[in-house]
Structures are given as structure tokens and as C-alpha cells.
Amino acid sequence: MAKLNKDSLKTLSFITYFIILFVFWFILSGYLKSLLLFFGLVSVLFVFWMSYRAKALEEDSLPLKIILRLPFYWIWLFKEIFKSGVTTTALIWNGKYSPQLISVKASQKNRTGIANYANAITLTPGTVTIEIDKKKFLVHALSKKLSEDLQTDDMNKVITDLDK
Amino acid sequence: MSYNYIELISLVLLAIGCFFILSGSLGLIKLPDVFSRIHAAGLIDTLGSGFIVLALIIYSGFSLLSLKLLLIPLFLIFTSPVTGHAIALFAHESGYKPRGKNKK
Known part of the structure; x- marks a missing residue:
């Protein structure tokens, strides 16, 4: 553009x-x-x-730049949801869950990006964002594997790149 | 060919969606505390409803109706994390501690 x-x-x-x-x-x-x-x-x-x-049309709340990338992002997000959904289902059936709290860093620049990241974490089954503190999230994960997946920072990078 | 392929595909997808909803409901009963139960509810919201809507779209054929059906998961994508986060934040603020290993 x-x-x-x-x-x-x-x-x-x-x-x-x-x-x-x-x-x-x-x-x-x-x-x-x-x-x-x-x-x-x-x-x-x-x-x-x-x-x-209602002043809902500020620049921050309707980010034009990401609108074209959004469908690809949703396809990627659905893939992530499916992967961690299968993991969570297996955990529920075999009962080997070990819930834990972790803190995750967010590198998004504006408020929309941070909300987007927090939503994506909550949307993938097995991880829930509990508290948002400026650039750090408190996340509850259902097992060690799920929390390690989150700490590899892949999701953070993808959502930060959305807003380039 | 005696049976219809489209019906078969949508039947399989419906079964997968039902399985995820069953697992989510089982998790709601089985998991130990509020925070873990949110995960089970999220499983129903995303994968359960997603697969069932997909099956319905394939079953009804592509028309304006399928666009309307596509709006359902779109709204769930925006609303389900908000409710999950609200419950988790409220439980956290009122002092619930997440429980650790498999305690019965």
C-alpha cells in the first residue's frame, strides 16, 4: 500500500x-x-x-492493513486450534493433565494486536489467558506440552507479523 | 452407487463434531477446577461447533444459507474467548488458586 x-x-x-x-x-x-x-x-x-x-471508528479499532491477511490468518488459526484440540481431547480421556500457570511475553505494538494475541491464546483449547499486564500475559495451561508449545513463541510472531 | 457421497462426508464430519462435544462435556465433569474446566468448554465452542457447522454447509450445498452458517463460527471466534477470559479473570481476582496434579 x-x-x-x-x-x-x-x-x-x-x-x-x-x-x-x-x-x-x-x-x-x-x-x-x-x-x-x-x-x-x-x-x-x-x-x-x-x-x-460512539467513536468506534478510530484508527486503532479498524486496522486496514491486516484485513487482507485476515483469511490466511484464520486458516492458520484453525489449524492451530485443531492441533491443540486433539491434544486436549486426549488429555481429557486419559487423565494425564497437569495444570500450570506460565507467563508469556507479547511483542505486539498496538492494543488491537495484544487483544488479538490474547484471544488467540484463549481460543486454542488447553490454554487460557487469565490476566493481561502491559506486555505480559498470565496463562493457564492444561499440560506441560501445551505450555511449551506456547513458549516457543510461534503464535506471537505470526500475530506480530500481521500488523507489519 | 447406492448412497450419496455428500451425505456420507457430512455424516462423518457431524460424528467428529459430536465426539468433540462429548469430550468437552466429559472434561467439564472430570477436570479438577474452574480454570481447567474452561479449557473443556473452549473445546466445545471451537472444534465441536466448527465441525458441525462445516458438516451442515456441505450438506445444504453452497448458497446464501451457507454464508449465513459461516457467520456462526465467525461470531463464536470473537465471543468465546471473551467469556472464557472473563470467567478466568474473575476466578483469579477472587483468589482461586489453580489446582496442580490429579487430585480427586
């Missing part, structure tokens, strides 16, 4: 948000009549105005 100044970036994120909202409306309704499309436009504009008023 070319170097953009702050205002044009903001406009671009507004347009993206509007398109996302309208596509979402269309998926949920599925109507193609022009009158109903007009009503959809009105409701999308209303939601847009409300989120503008």
Missing part, C-alpha cells in the same frame, strides 16, 4: 467499514428488490452514524 496521510487513511477505513456493513446486511437478508435495498442502505447508514458517534 502506498504511503497515505492520516486523513485519507481515515476515509479509506470509513469506506471499508461501510462496505463491510452493507455486505453483512445483504448476507443476512438476501433481498435484491430496489426498495428493500434502499431500506438496507438507510439502516446501514444509521449504524454507521451510531458507531461514528
Whole structure:
């Protein structure tokens, strides 16, 4: 993406948000009549105005840069979820769990990245983020292997790279 | 060919999803404390519902309906970690200590 100044970036994120909202409306309704499309436009504009008023459209909360990489990231995340899900299932059935607390470092720069990382840790079965302290997470893991997987820092790197 | 391949695939995926939900429910009863039980609940949320939605999408064919079905795991991806984290944080703040090895 070319170097953009702050205002044009903001406009671009507004347009993206509007398109996302309208596509979402269309998926949920599925109507193609022009009158109903007009009503959809009105409701999308209303939601847009409300989120503008609630200051939900700051640069930090709608990161444009990562939107194109997001599908690949989700595929990768699903793979991770599946891997640790199988491990957790095996632990539940054979009963060889040994819960432990570990602390994990996060190297993301903005708040969205940190929230993303904490969510990804909680989303993979077998690890839960308990507390977030600036750049350090307190994580509860179900077994030693799961906590070691987390401490190899792979997930941290992938999510930091999302925001380059 | 007497039976339909699409039905067979979605049946297998449904069975896998049901197995993960069964394991999650078993974990909810079996695991020792609050923190470990969140893991079991997370297993149901992610893998159980994910596989079942995948099976339903394959079964119903690709249409607007499958896009709607895809929205379910998308929302679960955002909401399930938040609830898990909220429960864990509350248990931590009110002074619960995670239990260690297999204590009955």
C-alpha cells in the first residue's frame, strides 16, 4: 500500500467499514428488490452514524492493513486450534493433565494486536489467558506440552507479523 | 452407487463434531477446577461447533444459507474467548488458586 496521510487513511477505513456493513446486511437478508435495498442502505447508514458517534471508528479499532491477511490468518488459526484440540481431547480421556500457570511475553505494538494475541491464546483449547499486564500475559495451561508449545513463541510472531 | 457421497462426508464430519462435544462435556465433569474446566468448554465452542457447522454447509450445498452458517463460527471466534477470559479473570481476582496434579 502506498504511503497515505492520516486523513485519507481515515476515509479509506470509513469506506471499508461501510462496505463491510452493507455486505453483512445483504448476507443476512438476501433481498435484491430496489426498495428493500434502499431500506438496507438507510439502516446501514444509521449504524454507521451510531458507531461514528460512539467513536468506534478510530484508527486503532479498524486496522486496514491486516484485513487482507485476515483469511490466511484464520486458516492458520484453525489449524492451530485443531492441533491443540486433539491434544486436549486426549488429555481429557486419559487423565494425564497437569495444570500450570506460565507467563508469556507479547511483542505486539498496538492494543488491537495484544487483544488479538490474547484471544488467540484463549481460543486454542488447553490454554487460557487469565490476566493481561502491559506486555505480559498470565496463562493457564492444561499440560506441560501445551505450555511449551506456547513458549516457543510461534503464535506471537505470526500475530506480530500481521500488523507489519 | 447406492448412497450419496455428500451425505456420507457430512455424516462423518457431524460424528467428529459430536465426539468433540462429548469430550468437552466429559472434561467439564472430570477436570479438577474452574480454570481447567474452561479449557473443556473452549473445546466445545471451537472444534465441536466448527465441525458441525462445516458438516451442515456441505450438506445444504453452497448458497446464501451457507454464508449465513459461516457467520456462526465467525461470531463464536470473537465471543468465546471473551467469556472464557472473563470467567478466568474473575476466578483469579477472587483468589482461586489453580489446582496442580490429579487430585480427586
